[in-house]
Amino acid sequence: MKKIITGGLVATASDVYEADILIENGKIVQIGTDLSAEGAEIIDATGKYVMPGGIDPHTHLDMPFNNTVTDDDWKSGTIAAAFGGTTTILDFCLSAGEEKLSAAVEKWHAKANGNSAIDYGFHLMIGELTPETEAELPLLLEQEGITSMKVFMAYAKEFQASDRTLFKAFKIAKDLGAIVMVHCENGSVIDELVEEAKCAGHTEPIYHALTRPAELEGEATKRAIELAHIAGAKLYVVHVTCKEALDEIIMAREKGYDVYGETCPPYLTLDQSALAQPGFEGAKYVWSPPLRPKYHQEHLWNALKAKQLQTIGSDQCSFSFNGKKQLGINDFSKIPNGGPFIEDRFSILFSEGVAKGKISINDFVDMISTSAAKIFGLYPQKGTIAIGSDADIVLFDPSVKREISANTHHMNVDYNAYEGWEVTGEPVSVLVRGEYVIKNKEFVGVLGSGQYVKRVLKPTVTDTIKV
Ligand SMILES: NC(=O)NCCC(=O)O
């Protein structure tokens, strides 16, 4: 079935222009004025931006974590993502204990297959490397088309890897042409601070933030940067929250190091005081690294504007407040870490960024889609509006206002961290490979129609597209 999107303003990472788009067999086949094609369905995009579908490079769906499992699975998570303008997610495949990495990938395929409303790929999540897992990596990454793996410098009881493993991961990634994503916090020192706080009798959610100071994110970020540099590898720092980490990233990029950075909507818009609310309310805002004092936000916006940070991930990792968050009612260190952000990533970034004049519409498209496509090997199949690209397209109304609420969101959680916020701008219709998933704000997609996207490893660091 052919479709022509007409009357809208096409927005990419570099341009904004009036044009029609002809879609055929899931691809963009023509961009121009006054297009026509026999039998084509005409989609009127008057008053809307026509932009590439969002690529969310950081989600955790149906993931066991902190002695429980996230509340959004592949069904609810990908429907919510689609409502929010996201057409591809990259989710983290987690191996449990001694499990082989290939078994984890198989498990993740089983979770996603038949359940995803949008396209998807995987990152590998690796703990301490063993000779067995190390031996598996090259073939696994190549066969599965996985170009990225995440290593944790925190969460000692679950995933924290030694510096030696981190360094090995960088060397392997360099040889294969993959990128290592690193959770940069000094987990060992955090554990000590947590013990101290608990011994002093502190139980409240705010101690989650107070025991994970920004300096420990800055220190770990610097360590990861230097280890990646010595190994000659690319580094992607996930969920950057603070000036201390930013300073290290900016310094490294100025020296020409291959370092990329991601931040997430809450770090740009919410602050540490959310955890200090009376009672247990602050548990809704417990994730890692934690929310910081407000002044960090300006540094993050400036870094985005200056392209020192490249992407916005949701870090979707949802736990209901009246459900799993209650595991930490008497002990802040037992509150499952994570929040629900897959659905409002577009709205928050557009409303707080573009509508308030902090970033341009081109910056927005770059951060929400294009940069992630380039860094993780999806570009130009995805991440742009161009002839030959997948017709993953969002019709975005920049003028509409709506109130965010758990009563109307589509995530499988009983709260929204932005409850009551009025935002400007909303995805109205969303197409994945030319098929509607959201049509005039209604879900019309098919669970299971989302396809697994294989990516291609780039053999050398210098071959990669710089963003
Ligand atoms: N961010 C968070 O608190 N939960 C998800 C796991 C991670 O990305 O560290």
Ligand SMILES: [Zn+2]
């Ligand atoms: Zn993390």
Ligand SMILES: [Zn+2]
């Ligand atoms: Zn995460």
